[in-house]
Amino acid sequence: MLQVGRVGRPAGAGAPAGASGFAETAELHGLDPRGYDFAAFAQALAEGYRERAGDMRERGRALPGAAAILAALDATEGVVQTVVSGNPRTVSLVKLAMFGLDTAIDFSLGAYGDDHTERPELVRTARRLAGERHGVAFDRGNTFIVGDTPSDVDAGLRGGATVVAVTTGNSDARELSGAAHVVADLSDTSAVTALLLG
Secondary structure (H helix, E strand, C coil): CEECCCCCCCCCCCCCCCHHHHHHHHHHCCCCHHHCCHHHHHHHHHHHHHHCHHHHHHHCEECCCHHHHHHHHHCCCCCCCCCECCCCHHHHHHHHHHCCCCCCCCHHHCECCCCCCCHHHHHHHHHHHHHHHHCCCCCCCCCEEEECCHHHHHHHHHHCCEEEEECCCCCCCCCCCCCCEEECCCCCHHHHHHHHCC
16 A cells, blocks of 8 residues: 655665565675574664655655545454554554554554564464454455555465455556456545455
8 A cells, every 4th residue: 555666776676674585685695694683674774764754755655545445444343454564563664654554553463574584474473463352263254465566465365365456566467366356556445445345
C-alpha cells in the first residue's frame, strides 16, 4: 500500500533491508554478517529514513485508496490489521508513519525482517500472534496479504494466506497471477474492501 523509491537510488534498486537483505549486502561486500549487530543496523537504518523523510515523501507516496481501505477495514468489527514486511520493524514503523498509514494497524501483531529471514515464516508468525491475541484461528480463509511483487504472492501462499496482488509496483498481472485476486490499483475502496472481507 506504500510505494517508496530508495533514497539515493532508483526505485526498485538495491537489496532488501531485512535480516536476509542485511546478510546478502554484507556478503556482497566480502563481510561476514555474523560479525555485525543487525539490531544496531536496523536502528541506524530507521534513523536514516527519519532524517531523509523529506526526500522519501518527495520520491514515494501512499497509493491512492490505501488510507481509505485501512480506515474502512478498521471500522469493520472483527478485522485485525497488521504488517508483514521484510524490512526491520523500526523501518516499517517509520515508513508507514511517514505516509500516514500507521493509525489503523496493530504493529505488535506484525512480523518483520528482524523476526525471520524467510518471508512465508513472517506470514505464519503474524497469523500465530493474531490468533493468540484474539482467540481465533487465522488461516487462508480469513487471512489476507496485499502485495505487489511475486515474492509477496509466494510468501502469502506459502505462509497460509489469501493474496490480493496489486499491479502498482514493477510486476504486471502475469507475474502476480498466483494471487487469488489481482487488481490494477487500490482506488476502488469498496471493491478492494469487499475482496478483503471475503
